[in-house]
Amino acid sequence: MPVESGDPVPAARPVIGDAEIDAAVRVLRSGRVVQGPEVAAFEEEFSALVAGRHCVAVNSGTSALHLALLALGIGPGDEVIVPSFTFAATANAVRLTGAEPVFADIEPGSFCLDPDAAAAAITPRTAAIMPVHLYGHPAAMDRFAALAERHGLALVEDAAQAHAASLHGVPAGALGTVGCFSFYPTKNMHALEGGMVTTADAEAARTLRLLRNQGMEERYANEIVGANLRLTDVAAAVGRVQLGRLGEWTERRRANAAFLDAKITGAVPPPVAAGARHVYHQYTVRVPGRREAMRRHLDERRIGNAVYYPTPVHRLRPFLRDGGPDPRWDLPETERAAAEAVSLPVHPTLTEAELARVADAVNEGGAA
Numbered sequence: 001m002p003v004e005s006g007d008p009v010p011a012a013r014p015v016i017g018d019a020e021i022d023a024a025v026r027v028l029r030s031g032r033v034v035q036g037p038e039v040a041a042f043e044e045e046f047s048a049l050v051a052g053r054h055c056v057a058v059n060s061g062t063s064a065l066h067l068a069l070l071a072l073g074i075g076p077g078d079e080v081i082v083p084s085f086t087f088a089a090t091a092n093a094v095r096l097t098g099a100e101p102v103f104a105d106i107e108p109g110s111f112c113l114d115p116d117a118a119a120a121a122i123t124p125r126t127a128a129i130m131p132v133h134l135y136g137h138p139a140a141m142d143r144f145a146a147l148a149e150r151h152g153l154a155l156v157e158d159a160a161q162a163h164a165a166s167l168h169g170v171p172a173g174a175l176g177t178v179g180c181f182s183f184y185p186t187k188n189m190h191a192l193e194g195g196m197v198t199t200a201d202a203e204a205a206r207t208l209r210l211l212r213n214q215g216m217e218e219r220y221a222n223e224i225v226g227a228n229l230r231l232t233d234v235a236a237a238v239g240r241v242q243l244g245r246l247g248e249w250t251e252r253r254r255a256n257a258a259f260l261d262a263k264i265t266g267a268v269p270p271p272v273a274a275g276a277r278h279v280y281h282q283y284t285v286r287v288p289g290r291r292e293a294m295r296r297h298l299d300e301r302r303i304g305n306a307v308y309y310p311t312p313v314h315r316l317r318p319f320l321r322d323g324g325p326d327p328r329w330d331l332p333e334t335e336r337a338a339a340e341a342v343s344l345p346v347h348p349t350l351t352e353a354e355l356a357r358v359a360d361a362v363n364e365g366g367a368a
């Protein structure tokens with residue numbers, strides 16, 4: 001058994017290399033820094049990743065979700081079905097429009113929204129379903145699409161963690177009415193901060209462009225009320241460099257995950273549904289009954305590890321009712337995942353030696 005722990009293996013290692021720095025400097029020297037040619041090029045290049053859909057760049061993934069819902073006409077009086085086992089941004093975006101998030105459970109075994117639970121949560125007020133491709137695994141979008149069609153609902157993908165994921169060959173961002181991506185530094189690719197909305201609907205794309213820039217396409221010819229959620233050209237230039245490496249990085253993430261799948265015996269590895277291409281934003285295992293002991297062991301071995309998300313969103317303060325969880329939400333699979341899940345390093349810059357240390361530490365922790 002190794003006694004030395006070695007250097008820490010970080011949970012994430014965002015890349016800001018010479019190419020990103022050179023791109024940013026080039027834009028800064030050009031003087032065109034706000035939503036100019038770099039943003040237009042970034043949108044066009046990103047479109048190739050989402051089966052040619054229209055792409056509208058914004059300043060964050062949260063803005064992407066918020067604007068997507070606004071462009072769909074969702075607001076006060078509407079309900080949007082979301083998972084609770086996600087980052088708070090998913091439900092925050094719903095609340096920011098004045099609509100109400102309705103929390104539905106995740107699938108047993110998986111970490112994504114359960115189509116049966118979503119179906120059971122539909123009411124006459126439901127306007128949209130917003131599954132999350134959590135950890136980089138596509139949600140069961142074929143079933144959600146059928147459900148949305150049957151009930152006349154919009155289908156919004158929270159693809160913030162799922163760049164280049166796909167289901168039955170259809171990429172994330174092209175599986176719903178609207179798709180939303182994040183370019184936060186720890187995501188599979190970044191633009192310092194940033195987001196992208198994708199849609200096949202040209203009219204919706206135009207509305208999104210208006211909403212991100214004061215409601216105007218032509219200067220001072222304001223058509224609707226909008227915000228300023230523009231992406232900078234500096235960010236877009238960094239995003240373009242990262243997009244160019246996404247394919248290679250995704251293969252590395254998948255190879256790293258395959259290595260861990262083959263080696264790990266001390267925890268339950270992440271499930272992959274039939275037809276799903278998982279891009280491992282996180283490599284998240286389950287450790288039923290003894291996650292905290294496992295985490296202490298990983299900490300001792302200096303293996304980065306994190307719990308996303310320790311408190312399900314429906315139990316976060318803004319979503320409580322009368323100081324406690326809303327009695328409408330009964331989400332046993334969400335609670336179980338929140339108690340069992342721990343994410344391990346899987347990012348593309350890990351060395352083989354680091355990966356081996358991750359697997360060894362998990363197996364020791366599982367046997368202890």
Ligand SMILES: *Cc1c(COP(=O)(O)O)cnc(C)c1O
Binds near residue numbers: 062086161182183
């Ligand atoms: C990161 C993330 C977001 C928000 O993206 P930002 O760019 O940080 O605003 C939304 N949903 C999920 C699932 C995320 O992981």
